[in-house]
Amino acid sequence: MSDAAATIQQYTGQPYKYGFVTDIEQDTVPPGLNEDVIRLISAKKEEPSWLLEWRLKAYRHWLTMSEPRWSNVQYPPIDYQAISYYAAPKRRPKSLDEVDPKLLETYRRLGIPLHEQAALAGVAVDAVFDSVSVATTFQARLAEAGIIFCSFSEAARKHPELVRRYLGSVVPYSDNFFATLNSAVFTDGSFVYVPPGVRCPMELSTYFRINAASTGQFERTLIIADEGAYVSYLEGCTAPQRDENQLHAAVVELVAHDGAEIKYSTIQNWYPGDEEGRGGIYNFVTKRGKCVGRRSKISWTQVETGSAITWKYPSCILLGDESVGEFYSVALTTKRQQADTGTKMIHIGRNTRSTIVSKGISAGQGQNTYRGLVRINRSASNARNFTQCDSLLIGERCGAHTFPSIEVMNPSARMEHEASTSKIGEDQIFYCNQRGISKEDAISMIVNGFCKQVFRELPMEFAVEAQKLLEVSLEGSVG
Amino acid sequence: MLEIRNLHASVDGHEILRGLDLTVRPGEVHSIMGPNGSGKSTLAQVLAGRESYQVTEGRVLFDGRDLLEMPPEQRACEGVFLAFQYPIEIPGVGTQYFLKTALNAVRKYRGLPPLDALEFLRVLKEKMELVEMEDRLLVRAVNEGFSGGEKKRNEILQMAVLEPRLAILDETDSGLDIDALRIVANGVNRLRHPDRAIIVITHYQRLLEYIVPDYVHVLMDGRIVRSGTRELALQLEARGYAGIEVPGEPATLAGAGR
Numbered sequence: 001m002s003d004a005a006a007t008i009q010q011y012t013g014q015p016y017k018y019g020f021v022t023d024i025e026q027d028t029v030p031p032g033l034n035e036d037v038i039r040l041i042s043a044k045k046e047e048p049s050w051l052l053e054w055r056l057k058a059y060r061h062w063l064t065m066s067e068p069r070w071s072n073v074q075y076p077p078i079d080y081q082a083i084s085y086y087a088a089p090k091r092r093p094k095s096l097d098e099v100d101p102k103l104l105e106t107y108r109r110l111g112i113p114l115h116e117q118a119a120l121a122g123v124a125v126d127a128v129f130d131s132v133s134v135a136t137t138f139q140a141r142l143a144e145a146g147i148i149f150c151s152f153s154e155a156a157r158k159h160p161e162l163v164r165r166y167l168g169s170v171v172p173y174s175d176n177f178f179a180t181l182n183s184a185v186f187t188d189g190s191f192v193y194v195p196p197g198v199r200c201p202m203e204l205s206t207y208f209r210i211n212a213a214s215t216g217q218f219e220r221t222l223i224i225a226d227e228g229a230y231v232s233y234l235e236g237c238t239a240p241q242r243d244e245n246q247l248h249a250a251v252v253e254l255v256a257h258d259g260a261e262i263k264y265s266t267i268q269n270w271y272p273g274d275e276e277g278r279g280g281i282y283n284f285v286t287k288r289g290k291c292v293g294r295r296s297k298i299s300w301t302q303v304e305t306g307s308a309i310t311w312k313y314p315s316c317i318l319l320g321d322e323s324v325g326e327f328y329s330v331a332l333t334t335k336r337q338q339a340d341t342g343t344k345m346i347h348i349g350r351n352t353r354s355t356i357v358s359k360g361i362s363a364g365q366g367q368n369t370y371r372g373l374v375r376i377n378r379s380a381s382n383a384r385n386f387t388q389c390d391s392l393l394i395g396e397r398c399g400a401h402t403f404p405s406i407e408v409m410n411p412s413a414r415m416e417h418e419a420s421t422s423k424i425g426e427d428q429i430f431y432c433n434q435r436g437i438s439k440e441d442a443i444s445m446i447v448n449g450f451c452k453q454v455f456r457e458l459p460m461e462f463a464v465e466a467q468k469l470l471e472v473s474l475e476g477s478v479g
Numbered sequence: 480m481l482e483i484r485n486l487h488a489s490v491d492g493h494e495i496l497r498g499l500d501l502t503v504r505p506g507e508v509h510s511i512m513g514p515n516g517s518g519k520s521t522l523a524q525v526l527a528g529r530e531s532y533q534v535t536e537g538r539v540l541f542d543g544r545d546l547l548e549m550p551p552e553q554r555a556c557e558g559v560f561l562a563f564q565y566p567i568e569i570p571g572v573g574t575q576y577f578l579k580t581a582l583n584a585v586r587k588y589r590g591l592p593p594l595d596a597l598e599f600l601r602v603l604k605e606k607m608e609l610v611e612m613e614d615r616l617l618v619r620a621v622n623e624g625f626s627g628g629e630k631k632r633n634e635i636l637q638m639a640v641l642e643p644r645l646a647i648l649d650e651t652d653s654g655l656d657i658d659a660l661r662i663v664a665n666g667v668n669r670l671r672h673p674d675r676a677i678i679v680i681t682h683y684q685r686l687l688e689y690i691v692p693d694y695v696h697v698l699m700d701g702r703i704v705r706s707g708t709r710e711l712a713l714q715l716e717a718r719g720y721a722g723i724e725v726p727g728e729p730a731t732l733a734g735a736g737r
Contacts, residue, residue, distance in 0.1 A: 427567045428567050430527075431563065434527050434554075434561050435555055437581055438552050438584070441584070445577070449570075449572035449576075
């Protein structure tokens with residue numbers, strides 16, 4: 001192996017920074033799934049009875065379903081009875097001041113200070129630790145603007161009418177195997193409601209942390225932007241380094257009314273497993289937004305660097321006339337990671353527009369798949385879509401795959417699709433070296449150049465973070 | 480400045496350079512000519528530090544220091560510049576950004592503060608006139624979609640920005656029409672400097688009409704077999720490499736085609 005290849009290997013082989021475990025007293029439900037477990041979760045969360053009924057309906061439906069096998073990923077069968085469906089720190093704080101110091105320390109190590117005075121200016125955080133939300137910052141300030149930002153459990157108790165109206169309205173309980181499982185057992189997540197005409201004054205974010213062993217994380221996020229409202233939301237995720245795989249099956253639903261805009265960004269850095277493919281998170285997630293109103297807009301931006309397996313397709317249903325859907329994605333697979341990700345843009349309203357920019361980077365023995373659907377329904381006159389789908393290969397043992405689907409049922413549609421595949425070769429690295437640029441800097445320069453179209457969609461504070469994260473994660477192999 | 484003594488180098492187990500000697504002093508322009516496969520490009524790659532070429536014997540001193548011990552980026556920072564025969568495309572990385580990164584890497588090595596965007600732009604504008612480069616190329620990715628002439632001009636632009644002490648031009652004339660050749664050669668001539676040495680590797684005498692060398696060397700079978708002045712290049716043009724007498728070997732055996 002040449003020197004450049006060795007450097008890339010070393011560079012892509014850096015240890016996972018967030019692999020530590022927090023030693024904290026946990027209240028954990030024994031492994032196994034049945035109706036009693038669901039009743040227990042619902043009782044622990046003091047949920048209204050209609051929500052329990054909804055969960056049970058989902059569970060009974062789930063029993064009739066089988067796991068999907070169409071994606072381009074491989075993994076051994078999951079034993080759903082071996083997973084614990086609820087884990088929470090024992091001490092439940094009443095306010096930020098009462099949060100267990102160990103938890104505060106955990107989030108501090110993750111770079112997420114939860115004390116409001118220390119917090120990132122202009123960013124409100126909901127911190128979800130295993131199955132529960134442990135803290136939500138800046139709630140009072142947001143409430144002054146009429147904005148509700150709280151954990152899902154709190155919303156179910158305090159704002160049942162909103163939750164009941166919107167829960168399952170975008171991703172129904174029967175949607176797909178993993179979403180249905182989530183509907184039955186979901187524990188916590190974030191809830192956001194922005195009232196008509198309000199522009200949310202700060203970035204909202206949720207930081208998900210899986211800590212307990214042998215548990216799954218099943219969170220549920222619901223964001224509603226009422227008429228003319230605007231909100232930008234960011235989620236970040238990490239997990240300890242463990243040899244066994246852990247399941248993360250989340251559901252995110254977004255609803256945008258007339259003239260509303262939701263910008264949803266994800267920086268996903270779950271533990272990816274080791275060089276041999278041991279351990280890591282199975283990230284099987286359903287994310288969907290519905291542009292219900294006229295001129296509404298939903299924009300997904302994701303930077304996916306973690307997880308052993310990623311299976312997610314943040315999608316937009318463009319129901320309102322002149323509504324806009326966007327999807328910007330960077331997905332990186334190194335080591336033995338597998339990603340099957342992309343989007344669906346369903347055009348129903350007239351003059352609807354969608355943009356898809358997908359950047360897949362494969363290194364090591366990573367396998368990266370883009371899977372997308374653009375559908376123009378008969379009703380969607382003058383719909384437009386632009387899709388750009390690029391793959392970058394680093395080394396000889398990785399793979400890139402694309403499965404784009406386009407279904408057009410209205411002849412007035414205008415579609416554009418561009419795709420490219422390129423490779424970081426030793427020639428390019430040598431060329432950079434010859435101009436005085438080191439190998440490490442050459443690789444990050446090329447990768448960042450490849451991703452910049454997506455990075456510039458991220459909120460500014462996080463664009464720099466994403467770039468750094470990519471550099472660290474890109475300790476991936478060539479071979 | 481550059482002293483090459485008994486240099487032997489192989490690629491994939493084949494010995495290409497077989498005891499090459501060359502001395503270059505500051506301010507000089509040397510031309511290295513020779514038939515296909517004689518080792519011209521190998522010499523350029525070895526000096527730049529390409530990993531796939533193994534040096535098996537001999538030494539190379541640059542300002543008295545062992546050049547072969549240095550990784551390629553350090554050689555670049557020390558002032559060795561190679562204008563590639565086939566410049567590499569780097570999709571997604573803007574030409575201007577690339578140049579700024581390179582210049583600041585070299586400046587950092589030399590203990591100079593990095594240039595900010597405005598300062599860099601001033602330097603760049605000045606250098607661009609040298610090679611008559613159009614602004615529109617700067618916003619495009621490095622060499623991506625550039626014509627042959629634009630790529631070669633971009634190499635000389637990089638040389639102008641990085642201000643090397645030793646520049647090696649590897650067949651910079653190949654693939655250029657006469658106008659592009661004139662522009663590139665003018666750029667190189669304006670970079671001639673008492674502190675800077677230039678090695679011009681070429682197949683044809685044509686380039687030397689524009690870049691007039693102080694010395695001409697003929698490379699054959701991995702060794703320099705004749706050295707002379709510009710007259711030697713003209714002689715080669717008239718009689719071809721077959722007409723060169725190699726000491727100790729019949730001229731016919733050392734002919735072109737090796």
